[in-house]
Amino acid sequence: MKLASLKAGRDGRLVVVSNDLAWFADAGQIAPTLQAALDDWGRCEPLLRGLAESLEHGATTSERFHEHEAASPLPRAYQWADGSAYVNHVDLVRRARGASLPESFWTDPLMYQGGSDGFLGPRDPIPLADEAWGCDLEGEVAVITGDVPQGVTPQAALDCIRLVMLVNDVSLRGLIPDELAKGFGFFQSKPASAFSPVAVTPDSLGPAWRDGRLHGPLEVELNGALLGQPDAGIDMTFDFGRLIAHAAKTRSLCAGTIIGSGTVSNRGEGGSPGKPIAEGGVGYSCLAEQRSVEAIAHGAPRTPFLRFGDRVRIEMRDGRRHSVFGAIEQEVTRV
């Protein structure tokens, strides 16, 4: 089952989307918003699945689905907690600034509490005040949970996953060092993120969803050129069960909590940092990694951060090259 929120009011209008992303059926009779459906999932899920089946069979009223009319599946959420499960990403970014990777990072997940009061739509511009802030994209996978009890085990946490989607976790690299040095984590350096037009139930992902991970290449483009296509199922040190359990260690999580994977990142041969697309590698899903590799190889980064007018695109396709979640496609604009 695929769900989306068409732009309407603060929380969007819940619709069921066909598997091929071509059509939608209004789900307002079941729940007005995705959050409302998640709040009452036991009642809503079977009804939504029934509607999805009718939609696939052409047995209900439907309209054309246009990705640009979609808000993020949860246009605002009660929680957005982003892990850093691809430790290769952390390693690379730290290595470029001369910091080593603590051994514990391989066993204890990194996670930060993100702002969730307003997400950008998947085709909304990225509103930037200052290019000097070093704006970067981060291609990630995220899940939306149901209610999660405090102290949940990683295994039981997997059963709490309701939906899977993609993220562009916009980051202001220039603000990160000073902010992290203060010791309280990210705040100004992590402005609003954007999510894919469509959120998908794990069962609808088939074999691409296994071991608590989404498998398949995450295609990330910058101004129409491929920046990276790392496989989201590879080198994800902590699966989503581990990430959810980490978040729920000392408190319960409310239905509608979004847990992110962190920047998808694959190691190269023999555990090396991995090569850029231009050199035959799988590339990167953020500019910071490309810059880190350049810094390691050439002493300084060559790729600039995002500038006004730059366009980024994040998408995942199935084995038949059909888009699974729709595309995040955003242009950086001056505010």
Add this chain to the structure above:
Amino acid sequence: MKLASLKAGRDGRLVVVSNDLAWFADAGQIAPTLQAALDDWGRCEPLLRGLAESLEHGATTSERFHEHEAASPLPRAYQWADGSAYVNHVDLVRRARGASLPESFWTDPLMYQGGSDGFLGPRDPIPLADEAWGCDLEGEVAVITGDVPQGVTPQAALDCIRLVMLVNDVSLRGLIPDELAKGFGFFQSKPASAFSPVAVTPDSLGPAWRDGRLHGPLEVELNGALLGQPDAGIDMTFDFGRLIAHAAKTRSLCAGTIIGSGTVSNRGEGGSPGKPIAEGGVGYSCLAEQRSVEAIAHGAPRTPFLRFGDRVRIEMRDGRRHSVFGAIEQEVTRV
């Protein structure tokens, strides 16, 4: 005007409370929840104020208000961002562990993104799994904002403040050092917070609300004994306008955003750390400060962190000793 959310469903039931906290009138005809009222404040505010006036004059149906029936004013919120505006608190806690205070902390606010997907009710127990986590209370002031535009000035931010309330920002001191060392800020070390039974509009606070600060002693009790009564209007280095502007530097804030002051803390004579209640000082609104002062004076802290069965109480009274926001009163319970 005073507003509360009686416990009902996930988001409570909005009611208007009389100034003396004795009565309430149902506000469901205006907005079902406080978040719904904040989302449509232009329409709802005059209607709620009309209802509040009727309630004061006995001109509407009313019922007895019982604080223990109240959830936190926003039982869950889209954003909870907590500043650390009383730099004395930061200084003390750092001094106790031998760290100095960077000069920038006096000019650049500290702020962390807190979990907001589920707050404890003001009389709910604090669910703790392990006493060794070093559970502490933190008495604070918080405001709820309307929509705040990106890049707002501190002065304009003051006009975005809709409501003021008190907070117990529960902290797990034992988990903080390792978590902050990872560099991504608090997560597991900051479980669910609790807010006062009632949220109050700034105009209803009279002279206690001025200069973007709440003035008056914040009474904090532990097991019935006064732990502290620091004045919330004193030594608050950054007023709420500054804190909101800090939060909105790189992104807009959604209506219903909660911004916290950080632990209320007054310096002692000549800028000294301040004395405990037992020595004639104004005391502290968290155990960490008391322990820090003990560590500085005696080489080691003497006051333990919270244990199962301990009761904390946080309240503020006006000049006539009437409770302004109702009391947060919680017992630590084993889960």
